[in-house]
Amino acid sequence: MDVSAQVIWQGVINGLALGWIYVLMALGLTLIFGIMHIMQFAHGEIYMLGAYVVYYLTASFRLPLVLAAILGMVCMAAAGLFLERVLFRQLKGDWLAAVVAALGLTLILQSGAVVVFGLYERSIPVLAQGPLNFMGTVVPKDRGVAVVVAVILSLALYVFLKTTKYGQAMVASAQNPEGAILQGIGPDKMAALCMAIGCALASAGGTLAGSLFALSPYMGLSPLVKGCTIIVLGGMGSLPGALIAGMILGLIDGLVPILFGHAWAAIGPLLVVILVLVIKPQGLFGHE
Amino acid sequence: MKGTAKRFAVVALCLLISGFFVFGADSPVQAKPKTLKVGMLMPISGPISVVGVGLTRAVELYFDKVNEEGGLQLGGDTYMLKLLPEDSKLDPTASSTAAKKLVYKDGCKFVFGAISPAVAAAIYQVCAKAKALHLITWIDAPGLPGDVSPKKPYAVRLCISSDAGWEPDYSFLREKFPEARKLFIVAPNVGLPLERARKLAKEHGLEVVGHEIWDLGTQDFLPYYTKALAAKPDIIQAMCSAQAGYQLRTARQLGYKGVFISDAPTGPAMILSLVGPEGSSDVISNGMDMSHATPSMKECMDRWKKKYKEPFFSDAIITWSEAEVFVQALKKANSVEPEKVVAAFDSMTAPDSFQTAFGPGHMGGANRFGVNRVVVRPMPISLIMSGKIEFEGFRMPVVDK
Numbered sequence: 102m103d104v105s106a107q108v109i110w111q112g113v114i115n116g117l118a119l120g121w122i123y124v125l126m127a128l129g130l131t132l133i134f135g136i137m138h139i140m141q142f143a144h145g146e147i148y149m150l151g152a153y154v155v156y157y158l159t160a161s162f163r164l165p166l167v168l169a170a171i172l173g174m175v176c177m178a179a180a181g182l183f184l185e186r187v188l189f190r191q192l193k194g195d196w197l198a199a200v201v202a203a204l205g206l207t208l209i210l211q212s213g214a215v216v217v218f219g220l221y222e223r224s225i226p227v228l229a230q231g232p233l234n235f236m237g238t239v240v241p242k243d244r245g246v247a248v249v250v251a252v253i254l255s256l257a258l259y260v261f262l263k264t265t266k267y268g269q270a271m272v273a274s275a276q277n278p279e280g281a282i283l284q285g286i287g288p289d290k291m292a293a294l295c296m297a298i299g300c301a302l303a304s305a306g307g308t309l310a311g312s313l314f315a316l317s318p319y320m321g322l323s324p325l326v327k328g329c330t331i332i333v334l335g336g337m338g339s340l341p342g343a344l345i346a347g348m349i350l351g352l353i354d355g356l357v358p359i360l361f362g363h364a365w366a367a368i369g370p371l372l373v374v375i376l377v378l379v380i381k382p383q384g385l386f387g388h389e
Numbered sequence: 390m391k392g393t394a395k396r397f398a399v400v401a402l403c404l405l406i407s408g409f410f411v412f413g414a415d416s417p418v419q420a421k422p423k424t425l426k427v428g429m430l431m432p433i434s435g436p437i438s439v440v441g442v443g444l445t446r447a448v449e450l451y452f453d454k455v456n457e458e459g460g461l462q463l464g465g466d467t468y469m470l471k472l473l474p475e476d477s478k479l480d481p482t483a484s485s486t487a488a489k490k491l492v493y494k495d496g497c498k499f500v501f502g503a504i505s506p507a508v509a510a511a512i513y514q515v516c517a518k519a520k521a522l523h524l525i526t527w528i529d530a531p532g533l534p535g536d537v538s539p540k541k542p543y544a545v546r547l548c549i550s551s552d553a554g555w556e557p558d559y560s561f562l563r564e565k566f567p568e569a570r571k572l573f574i575v576a577p578n579v580g581l582p583l584e585r586a587r588k589l590a591k592e593h594g595l596e597v598v599g600h601e602i603w604d605l606g607t608q609d610f611l612p613y614y615t616k617a618l619a620a621k622p623d624i625i626q627a628m629c630s631a632q633a634g635y636q637l638r639t640a641r642q643l644g645y646k647g648v649f650i651s652d653a654p655t656g657p658a659m660i661l662s663l664v665g666p667e668g669s670s671d672v673i674s675n676g677m678d679m680s681h682a683t684p685s686m687k688e689c690m691d692r693w694k695k696k697y698k699e700p701f702f703s704d705a706i707i708t709w710s711e712a713e714v715f716v717q718a719l720k721k722a723n724s725v726e727p728e729k730v731v732a733a734f735d736s737m738t739a740p741d742s743f744q745t746a747f748g749p750g751h752m753g754g755a756n757r758f759g760v761n762r763v764v765v766r767p768m769p770i771s772l773i774m775s776g777k778i779e780f781e782g783f784r785m786p787v788v789d790k
Contacts, residue, residue, distance in 0.1 A: 227665070
């Protein structure tokens, strides 16, 4: 079947929409890596738990989706604070122990989700019904809403980091931890803050994905892999890098299946990562 | 002295009563029922465990019913049925190991399973060597190595494959939507005979304008439907997919307004709940509308609600019905020997040879597969129009063409 320009354009729009959802996941991961210097492998499970919290708030308590999504983010931020305080703070400085703890946490949360939520697929209510005519092409309205939400949250994070005292303190802590301590910035406080923000963003990503697709206790794995790929591609700890890499991955997922088939879509991101790492080992926006 | 005699009499009476119960229980008149162990291999862990667990529970529920009714009288013995579920993990190697445990360690002569054709093939290899009967529980694409064949004397298929429903579906489509002609197929990568679909579609005055194949595990159907809608179809057929609801939602979100066929057993209520009334119109579904459940299906639902806290999994009626057919074959064979049970299945080719939860059925498949070892039973058709489910009744699938 010939692929028309219209279909390619549709693929681009869809890809960018997917990219923004990936970015929400990757921003949290890269923030945690930048400040705490750990790879939070259980971030996918935070994404999954956030989506389930929103599901139960909408299905059992009949809360409106927006309110449920905000409450989900608050719950997951609290979970992030708890994890930082009782788990990761104890393992500070021992990256291997932190990685093992994060992997163990992944298994515990995933198995716990199977027991508590059961194996039945559930779905968060759709964000919006019907198609949206955008720049001469048809895209699902729910993806349009997902992009708007993701852009707002990413911009909010940017504004927070650039303009607020705590945001600047987080940036300072990530760029020069010793210098930040000398300026009176507590590393534990920054770690707690970045875990809370990262987990809240993951919850938002899980809510958006749970509305577009289905909820399952195993739903966190794929976005975690995407998130890890994005932060390696964009440069470890770089927020602009995560943004650009998220868009690249989204475009690969949106366009490659249409142009070259689905098998290439699976290996495309890996080929791009290998290519970028060969040319620029520190990633697109990473530092030496 | 008088008191001692009285005490002696009481003790003697107690001993006599105890002796009656102890020795009476082993008397030849009250023979102890035997246990017929039946194995079942399903993916009861992992991403599609919801299906595996649901299908396994339904067989257990049917066995509970048989046992509550006093078990099965076979060859002069009473048998209580015991299901031994094992995890297939959707993996042929793991399934082979589990099947060996079932037939060699547990002594199962009958093994239900599985979902994937490769797993079904692995189970058969073990069963055939042990001369145990493999009861094929679920199959998407017919004719693959996991299916029945004249070279497989220890395999019987208790289910109909989704392709057997294409002919009645296309006939129904032409009755209800005579103006719709251009068909686009979206199918999973499980080896479905798409050429057969093209041929049958043509016979019914339909033109297949394209197809898309998706890999198992796909969550985002947008790229597939973006390409599908570029072909401007009047009808989209989502073949053999438990995610038909998500597929329809994607198509509607892209502005598709045409007819949608879901030939999987996913219930129309599930599709409606996922897509919402706005997008649920002109939808043909082969899933059972449980508001029109047969008495047998209702019993399955009632038993499920009593035994499990999770909501009823509507696909469970499929294996409930399969267990029902298996029990009838055992009764007909009047034996627990796999060879005799296979012979009983082979003999049930006349219409209405046995009852299923969906209605009367029979064995078929000789013209297409070389052996009459495929259960042919009615399949439901429902129409969803303007957010309302209209149950259209049952139609016989075409297995032998």
